[in-house]
């Protein structure tokens with residue numbers, strides 16, 4: 001995120017689908033500026049506000065109708081939420097509207113045509129099939145934003161440790177806090193989690209569980225394609 005956000009400081013960021021603000025504080029720290037955390041669910045916002053810190057504003061809203069002024073943000077972020085948008089094209093147009101020319105959009109998550117391995121695929125094989133339909137594919141996503149004038153500049157893979165051991169991973173999955181699980185039957189989940197718990201109990205040499213996500217970075221075009229663009233420090237000069 002540090003590498004892909006605009007380099008100047010402070011930056012104003014809108015985070016769409018901020019949920020319980022898992023990443024909001026990190027964004028605010030990196031931005032040295034204001035973060036508008038937009039989230040439609042009142043319950044999510046209530047939990048998020050328990051982590052309130054200065055410089056973060058929690059706002060009721062959706063990506064398709066962002067309650068912020070035109071060209072008010074240097075960057076936008078959507079983390080693990082782009083598949084929740086009811087209308088990707090409307091979301092893309094709104095994000096393009098609130099971004100300043102040269103502003104960046106960071107999308108973290110999964111794309112259906114380039115799913116990375118997940119430990120839970122081994123225990124609940126149908127989860128992968130569901131994710132092939134649940135997430136948008138990369139081309140659809142880049143095309144929707146491209147039409148709105150926000151074009152791809154980088155695609156990074158970000159690896160992280162999900163749990164320190166299979167036992168910790170097994171405990172984590174009992175919360176079922178993965179959107180994919182909503183499309184599985186209780187029986188499928190119970191069987192998979194039982195097998196995972198058994199493997200965890202047999203673990204003699206605990207190994208961390210790692211996952212990889214995609215981080216797609218896009219930039220709002222500075223001007224029409226016919227006009228030469230001079231740029232400095234991430235800002236458009238003309």
Ligand SMILES: C[S@@+](CC[C@H](N)C(=O)[O-])C[C@H]1O[C@@H](n2cnc3c(N)ncnc32)[C@H](O)[C@@H]1O
Nearest residue numbers: 017018019022041062063079080081084085086
């Ligand atoms: C899987 S959660 C991710 C939350 C947070 N970004 C994170 O990574 O922890 C997806 C979030 O998107 C929100 N959401 C659903 N529809 C949305 C929309 N149209 N615009 C913006 N956010 C939406 C949900 O309420 C939920 O909080």
